[in-house]
Amino acid sequence: MNKFVAYSNSEIIRDLKENVPTGRVNISPDFLEQAENDQYGVKLADGLPLALIEAKTVKDVQGVLKTARKFHIPVVPRTTATSTVSGSDAIAGSFILSTAKMNHIKEINKADQVAVVEPGVINQELDDEARKFGLFYAPDPGSKKISSIGGNASTNAGGMSTVRYGTTKDSILGLKVVLADGREIQLGSRSLKQAFGYNLTQLFVGSEGTLGIITEITVRLFPIPLGSSIMGLAFFKDMKTLSTAVTEIRGSGAYPSMLEALDADTVKALDKYEGTHYSENAGAMLILRLDSSNDEMLKTTENILAKRGGQNLQLTTDPKEAAAITKLRQDMLPAVFANGQHVMEDMAVPLSKLAEMMDYIKKVADQLHLEIYTAGHAGDGNVHPTIVWTKTDDDSDDIPDAVQKALQLMFRKALKLGGTISGEHAVGLLKNQWNNEELGDDVDMIQHQIKALFDPMNILNPKRKID
Amino acid sequence: MNKFVAYSNSEIIRDLKENVPTGRVNISPDFLEQAENDQYGVKLADGLPLALIEAKTVKDVQGVLKTARKFHIPVVPRTTATSTVSGSDAIAGSFILSTAKMNHIKEINKADQVAVVEPGVINQELDDEARKFGLFYAPDPGSKKISSIGGNASTNAGGMSTVRYGTTKDSILGLKVVLADGREIQLGSRSLKQAFGYNLTQLFVGSEGTLGIITEITVRLFPIPLGSSIMGLAFFKDMKTLSTAVTEIRGSGAYPSMLEALDADTVKALDKYEGTHYSENAGAMLILRLDSSNDEMLKTTENILAKRGGQNLQLTTDPKEAAAITKLRQDMLPAVFANGQHVMEDMAVPLSKLAEMMDYIKKVADQLHLEIYTAGHAGDGNVHPTIVWTKTDDDSDDIPDAVQKALQLMFRKALKLGGTISGEHAVGLLKNQWNNEELGDDVDMIQHQIKALFDPMNILNPKRKID
Numbered sequence: 061m062n063k064f065v066a067y068s069n070s071e072i073i074r075d076l077k078e079n080v081p082t083g084r085v086n087i088s089p090d091f092l093e094q095a096e097n098d099q100y101g102v103k104l105a106d107g108l109p110l111a112l113i114e115a116k117t118v119k120d121v122q123g124v125l126k127t128a129r130k131f132h133i134p135v136v137p138r139t140t141a142t143s144t145v146s147g148s149d150a151i152a153g154s155f156i157l158s159t160a161k162m163n164h165i166k167e168i169n170k171a172d173q174v175a176v177v178e179p180g181v182i183n184q185e186l187d188d189e190a191r192k193f194g195l196f197y198a199p200d201p202g203s204k205k206i207s208s209i210g211g212n213a214s215t216n217a218g219g220m221s222t223v224r225y226g227t228t229k230d231s232i233l234g235l236k237v238v239l240a241d242g243r244e245i246q247l248g249s250r251s252l253k254q255a256f257g258y259n260l261t262q263l264f265v266g267s268e269g270t271l272g273i274i275t276e277i278t279v280r281l282f283p284i285p286l287g288s289s290i291m292g293l294a295f296f297k298d299m300k301t302l303s304t305a306v307t308e309i310r311g312s313g314a315y316p317s318m319l320e321a322l323d324a325d326t327v328k329a330l331d332k333y334e335g336t337h338y339s340e341n342a343g344a345m346l347i348l349r350l351d352s353s354n355d356e357m358l359k360t361t362e363n364i365l366a367k368r369g370g371q372n373l374q375l376t377t378d379p380k381e382a383a384a385i386t387k388l389r390q391d392m393l394p395a396v397f398a399n400g401q402h403v404m405e406d407m408a409v410p411l412s413k414l415a416e417m418m419d420y421i422k423k424v425a426d427q428l429h430l431e432i433y434t435a436g437h438a439g440d441g442n443v444h445p446t447i448v449w450t451k452t453d454d455d456s457d458d459i460p461d462a463v464q465k466a467l468q469l470m471f472r473k474a475l476k477l478g479g480t481i482s483g484e485h486a487v488g489l490l491k492n493q494w495n496n497e498e499l500g501d502d503v504d505m506i507q508h509q510i511k512a513l514f515d516p517m518n519i520l521n522p523k524r525k526i527d
Numbered sequence: 528m529n530k531f532v533a534y535s536n537s538e539i540i541r542d543l544k545e546n547v548p549t550g551r552v553n554i555s556p557d558f559l560e561q562a563e564n565d566q567y568g569v570k571l572a573d574g575l576p577l578a579l580i581e582a583k584t585v586k587d588v589q590g591v592l593k594t595a596r597k598f599h600i601p602v603v604p605r606t607t608a609t610s611t612v613s614g615s616d617a618i619a620g621s622f623i624l625s626t627a628k629m630n631h632i633k634e635i636n637k638a639d640q641v642a643v644v645e646p647g648v649i650n651q652e653l654d655d656e657a658r659k660f661g662l663f664y665a666p667d668p669g670s671k672k673i674s675s676i677g678g679n680a681s682t683n684a685g686g687m688s689t690v691r692y693g694t695t696k697d698s699i700l701g702l703k704v705v706l707a708d709g710r711e712i713q714l715g716s717r718s719l720k721q722a723f724g725y726n727l728t729q730l731f732v733g734s735e736g737t738l739g740i741i742t743e744i745t746v747r748l749f750p751i752p753l754g755s756s757i758m759g760l761a762f763f764k765d766m767k768t769l770s771t772a773v774t775e776i777r778g779s780g781a782y783p784s785m786l787e788a789l790d791a792d793t794v795k796a797l798d799k800y801e802g803t804h805y806s807e808n809a810g811a812m813l814i815l816r817l818d819s820s821n822d823e824m825l826k827t828t829e830n831i832l833a834k835r836g837g838q839n840l841q842l843t844t845d846p847k848e849a850a851a852i853t854k855l856r857q858d859m860l861p862a863v864f865a866n867g868q869h870v871m872e873d874m875a876v877p878l879s880k881l882a883e884m885m886d887y888i889k890k891v892a893d894q895l896h897l898e899i900y901t902a903g904h905a906g907d908g909n910v911h912p913t914i915v916w917t918k919t920d921d922d923s924d925d926i927p928d929a930v931q932k933a934l935q936l937m938f939r940k941a942l943k944l945g946g947t948i949s950g951e952h953a954v955g956l957l958k959n960q961w962n963n964e965e966l967g968d969d970v971d972m973i974q975h976q977i978k979a980l981f982d983p984m985n986i987l988n989p990k991r992k993i994d
Contacts (some may be wrong), residue, residue: 171879
């Protein structure tokens with residue numbers, strides 16, 4: 061579609077190439093088609109981007125924004141494009157600005173307990189490197205092996221050990237950010253304590269590329285805990301019972317570092333995928349871990365499990381056995397996804413409401429005759445119900461009405477219980493229509509005022525997150 | 528000083544009283560004179576306020592702002608006025624808006640591990656109440672017994688157990704805030720995980736009353752750790768040696784919950800105050816605590832102390848003995864302050880730079896012939912050098928030139944080492960001239976843009992924090 065007097069694409073690309081000194085500017089239609097969508101999630105991209113720029117330096121990032129400002133081109137930032145909420149799939153005619161190739165670990169400092177990394181560094185790689193220093197990078201989203209620190213920071217990603225070590229926001233001490241106007245600013249520092257300026261670092265964490273482009277991240281690394289780590293499995297008659305036990309363990313002072321729940325259908329899917337037999341006597345499965353444990357922590361956890369209906373408790377300190385249990389949790393997603401078309405959701409409720417939320421999800425599945433596999437980070441009150449359906453032969457990518465209905469019901473319930481419709485996956489294109497309902501009129505408007513302050517031309521990931 | 532056509536004070540007070548339905552409006556000059564300054568810190572107030580309003584309800588807060596907007600009156604928010612940076616002392620002709628009487632603990636929820644409180648609730652009272660539920664409120668500033676959760680939130684207060692449990696920001700999940708325009712908004716929630724909107728909660732934490740008036744706070748409570756808490760004392764030849772040991776313990780995986788350092792002069796002052804004899808063979812004293820300890824945590828800590836020059840290690844699990852050690856730390860400030868006029872400073876550096884910072888402070892004291900007592904939260908790289916001097920007989924409250932010079936030198940050094948000139952005391956009137964130097968041109972300007980967004984009339988605690 062041509063405007064009456066419009067710049068030609070070739071003019072725009074010429075300008076872009078002039079402004080990007082070292083990065084690669086991809087404009088081949090085949091390449092762009094492949095890069096249109098995020099790897100995961102519902103496909104919501106509305107057309108091909110104009111170019112995908114693989115930035116290698118801050119100057120490249122600034123150059124992309126310069127051309128974008130000149131021609132009013134939307135910029136979609138991404139690293140490895142593993143958003144589950146269509147956070148970084150293409151906007152028609154946009155620049156996709158990938159910082160995946162800015163992937164150097166600049167520093168790991170044992171004494172300061174920090175790492176300084178570029179945004180494209182893969183979470184697992186940073187963690188592996190940190191462990192060589194007796195430290196670890198705590199946030200461990202399911203996408204740990206394929207997602208980046210930049211993406212994790214932009215979405216405030218969570219994970220399995222969030223229950224003890226916090227989400228990504230809790231591990232971020234400082235950021236360098238290129239603003240829409242091209243200036244690079246430094247926020248925060250490597251100091252573990254900071255009470256000087258406004259906390260702009262945390263304003264950018266979780267802002268999903270709508271306020272600026274992250275070019276460097278200073279993260280906190282934790283020391284590897286001393287003493288034995290105990291990994292365990294326990295089984296319950298249903299998710300409601302499990303939830304009650306989880307809430308009590310979390311409140312007990314045992315400081316578990318993992319409290320993961322899988323419902324009966326999820327365990328069945330897992331058995332099919334792994335060739336195991338857990339589902340034979342499990343209405344729900346709990347995976348738990350205690351770090352730096354002592355006798356009281358272990359005894360208390362065991363007592364609560366016994367008292368609250370936990371059965372067939374298996375505990376191990378053997379690293380190989382522990383790794384096998386962790387693998388169960390990691391394989392859960394592919395095991396569920398293998399059953400058909402699916403949408404995985406993400407909501408979090410106060411711990412006291414977890415049992416009620418679990419129960420409600422089951423009722424919704426029954427009422428709407430849907431397969432809903434519910435698993436998640438029970439210790440945080442954070443659940444991931446995955447709705448699975450069989451594609452009808454009309455080849456449509458549309459989400460069936462019953463699925464839409466179920467999502468709406470679950471979202472409203474989570475909000476009614478004082479929770480959020482995004483515990484750790486962020487908002488993206490998938491949930492941006494829910495801003496007003498979750499945040500209310502006033503805060504919805506304030507978000508737009510802040511967006512306008514940082515990005516008055518609205519070129520940074522427009523129509524995502526807040527819009 | 529009268530303007531040509533000005534509202535009379537009585538008109539203003541009449542309007543104020545009409546707008547404040549339940550709170551108390553104090554205008555007696557005696558009362559106002561007493562309330563002019565913060566309890567602590569350098570006296571920087573520049574004149575009497577017009578009124579001090581003790582708000583009892585949100586409507587009172589909104590009413591004060593209504594009158595303030597109408598007559599363009601600066602509003603100085605406070606609770607118990609224990610700022611150490613002149614954060615809440617009077618501005619001439621201002622309204623001091625105290626929320627100290629909004630002091631109800633609205634809810635303590637054991638299952639959710641949260642409390643919902645009004646801003647005037649005293650830190651210690653919340654902690655005491657939480658402990659009845661097997662929980663505790665972690666942030667423990669030196670002012671724990673007299674400062675409020677609202678004030679702690681406004682300054683992002685730290686404390687002794689920050690080293691394990693984080694500063695106030697890490698314990699705040701949600702806020703209600705009255706904006707300058709009178710609207711009350713809700714930020715965050717009681718969900719432990721939140722990845723929906725921009726993190727406006729953390730923008731308000733530490734904003735020192737310049738962006739809005741906090742009217743309700745939802746805080747996270749931690750479970751009381753299981754297993755023994757070990758409290759200890761160790762002695763070193765100097766602060767540099769101590770700092771090296773502290774950095775190593777912090778990085779060891781022992782997860783200490785207290786690593787407090789006192790230099791030789793501080794220990795001497797303490798001995799004088801307490802009648803103890805610690806200074807006889809101590810160039811520096813370390814107070815440490817391990818919660819939920821296990822054998823490896825303890826053994827590792829002991830080994831590091833022995834290897835790094837720690838002497839006369841005393842460890843105890845006896846609650847009475849532990850309390851006596853904690854009291855030493857708590858008495859440290861009055862013990863030092865008893866020696867004369869003083870200014871207590873607050874800066875934080877990366878852990879690897881702590882020894883260098885300690886050494887530098889000692890050199891500054893020697894060069895400028897000053898008494899500097901240095902103590903602080905060594906495990907966070909957060910030090911409080913207190914400069915003490917004898918008042919000359921000219922009755923002046925001015926800070927001597929050498930003291931000013933020493934402060935400047937220490938601030939510049941902390942910044943040069945990648946630290947901050949405020950680790951946990953915030954900025955107030957005392958350090959607001961340092962914004963540009965610590966944050967740089969761009970971020971300094973962005974702070975003002977954010978301030979203008981929330982408070983376009985600049986009535987909320989003007990000339991503090993960012994100005």
